[in-house]
Amino acid sequence: MPSHPLARRAGEPGAGKGGPPRGGKSRRPLPQGEQFFTPGATGFRKAVEERSAAPLVFLFGLPRWVVPVLMVALLLVGFAVPDWRGGVAVLPVAGFVGWLAYMSWPSLRVGGRLMRVALLTFLALLAADRFGLF
Secondary structure, three states: OOOOOOOOOOOOOOOOOOOOOOOOOOOOOOOOOOOOOOOOOOHHHHHHHHHHHHHHHHHHHOOOOHHHHHHHHHHHHHHHOOOHHHHHHHHHHHHHHHHHHHHHHHHOOHHHHHHHHHHHHHHHHHHHHHOOOO
16 A cells, blocks of 8 residues: 555545556655645645645656756756746746745755755846846
8 A cells, every 4th residue: 555645545446555556557656754744734835735745746756857857957048048038947947946945844944944045046036137137
């Protein structure tokens, strides 16, 4: 049985069974350990975590190299193209980093939080520069 609560939802075909997911493809198993949702979360955080569950499971099912290669490619375009198109390329990277920063924020220490704020500030300044705001 999958150890992750979102690996299969109750009532889905194959729920509670150890076989491959629907479609017959074998995926790498979800990590064990920490909870998927923030304990005691309410309001906006709970809503974001619930809506983010399916995309996170989808991203985890992709080959490990896909997301980093895509993010680096978009960031390189952002660096290389000095006009608005470079800014448009940086926006998905900033959105992705911001989303992951928000999702991981409760479990981070001060150093991790500062690094994420610094990275998001850098990406925002890069996009603003490419859009001609400086």
